[in-house]
Amino acid sequence: MASLEEWHAVEPKGLAARILGVTVGFTIVCLLVVGLRVWLRLKLSTFGTEDYIMCAGVALNMVHNAVVMYGTFTGIGSPDSKLNTAIMIEGAKSIVLWQIFYVSGSLLIKTSICVTLIRIATQRRFVYILYGLIAMSAISTFIAILAVLVRCRPIAASWNPTLGTCLPQTIIITLTYVVSVINIINDFSVAIIPVFMLWNVQMRRKLKILTTMILGLGILASTATIIRMPYSSAYNNVTNLLHDVGNIILWTVVECGMGVIAGSLPMLRQLFKGLAKDQSSRDESYVLRARSGRWPSLSNGRTPDDHESPPDTETDSTHRIMKTSRGDASEGSTHTAEVVGTSWQTHKDTA
Structure with a gap:
C-alpha cells in the first residue's frame, strides 16, 4: 500500500474543477480562433509580424494552460485537508512554472495587439504610446521572471523550502500588483486608442463601431486582472496556499484567453464578411423565387404550397x-x- 507521503494525482473538485473546466474551454476556443486567423491571413497573403508574435504568444499560453490543467491534479485549487506534503511540493512546482509562462505569454499576446494598432496608426503620437506600452510590459515581464528564478537558492527551494533559502514572498506579491497594474493600463489603452485613431478615418460608421467594440474586448481581460488582484495576498498564506492561489490562476486563464480572442477577431473580419455576403445571396435568391411564385422541387416531387413545378x-x-x-x-x-x-x-x- 502506498505511503500517505507519496505523490499521487488529486481529483479536481470545487475550485480545482472550475479551474480545469475554464482552462479547457479557453484552450479550445483560442486554438479555434487563432487557427482561423492563421488560415485566413495565409490565404490572403497578409500574414505579418503581429501574426508571428500572436502565434508565439499562443504557443506559450498553451503551455501555460497545460501547466494549469496539470496543476489541478497536483493540488492547485484544493484545500490542505485533501493533500499531503508530497502533493503540496508538486503543486508548488506547478505554480512556479505557471508564473513564468503566464507573464511571458501575456507579454507576447499584448505586444501583438499593439503591433496591429501600430500598423494602422496614422498619427505619430499613437505610435509612440503603443511602443511605450510594449516597452513597459517587456520590462515588467523581465523583472517578474527574474524574481521568480532568483528568489530562492537553489530554485528547487521555491517548491520545497527544506532544500535552501528564499527571500520573502512579499517580493512576489509586490511584483504581482505591479504587473497587474501595467496589464490594466495596457488593456484599457489598446481599447481606447482605436476610438481616437478611427475618429476621423473615412470609414462607415457601422464598421468603426464594430472594430472599436472588437478591440474593446480587451477591457474584459483587464476586468479579469482587476478581479484577481485582491487574491494576490494568498502568496503569504501558511495554510491552504494552493487553494487560494488557485483563484489567481483561474483569472489569469480568463485574462490571457480574452486577450487572444480580442487580438484575433479583427483579423477575421474578412471571413465574417464573406459568410454574411454568402448568406445574403441565399436570402435574396429565396426572396426572388418567392416573389415569382416559383420554388424548387422537393424530394417527394411536390413544391411548397402546391405551387407548380x-x-x-x-x-x-x-x-x-x-x-x-x-x-x-x-x-x-x-x-x-x-x-x-x-x-x-x-x-x-x-x-
Whole structure:
C-alpha cells in the first residue's frame, strides 16, 4: 500500500474543477480562433509580424494552460485537508512554472495587439504610446521572471523550502500588483486608442463601431486582472496556499484567453464578411423565387404550397441563371436572377 507521503494525482473538485473546466474551454476556443486567423491571413497573403508574435504568444499560453490543467491534479485549487506534503511540493512546482509562462505569454499576446494598432496608426503620437506600452510590459515581464528564478537558492527551494533559502514572498506579491497594474493600463489603452485613431478615418460608421467594440474586448481581460488582484495576498498564506492561489490562476486563464480572442477577431473580419455576403445571396435568391411564385422541387416531387413545378434552370461551372415567366404571356416579360459566386444581380427584359 502506498505511503500517505507519496505523490499521487488529486481529483479536481470545487475550485480545482472550475479551474480545469475554464482552462479547457479557453484552450479550445483560442486554438479555434487563432487557427482561423492563421488560415485566413495565409490565404490572403497578409500574414505579418503581429501574426508571428500572436502565434508565439499562443504557443506559450498553451503551455501555460497545460501547466494549469496539470496543476489541478497536483493540488492547485484544493484545500490542505485533501493533500499531503508530497502533493503540496508538486503543486508548488506547478505554480512556479505557471508564473513564468503566464507573464511571458501575456507579454507576447499584448505586444501583438499593439503591433496591429501600430500598423494602422496614422498619427505619430499613437505610435509612440503603443511602443511605450510594449516597452513597459517587456520590462515588467523581465523583472517578474527574474524574481521568480532568483528568489530562492537553489530554485528547487521555491517548491520545497527544506532544500535552501528564499527571500520573502512579499517580493512576489509586490511584483504581482505591479504587473497587474501595467496589464490594466495596457488593456484599457489598446481599447481606447482605436476610438481616437478611427475618429476621423473615412470609414462607415457601422464598421468603426464594430472594430472599436472588437478591440474593446480587451477591457474584459483587464476586468479579469482587476478581479484577481485582491487574491494576490494568498502568496503569504501558511495554510491552504494552493487553494487560494488557485483563484489567481483561474483569472489569469480568463485574462490571457480574452486577450487572444480580442487580438484575433479583427483579423477575421474578412471571413465574417464573406459568410454574411454568402448568406445574403441565399436570402435574396429565396426572396426572388418567392416573389415569382416559383420554388424548387422537393424530394417527394411536390413544391411548397402546391405551387407548380419550378422553371427550367440552366447551370454551368461558374454561374447559375434562373428564368421565370412573369405577368402576361403576350408581354413576354422575363425575370432573371443571376448568381455568380456569392454575388447576385437582377435583370428584367421586356420584349
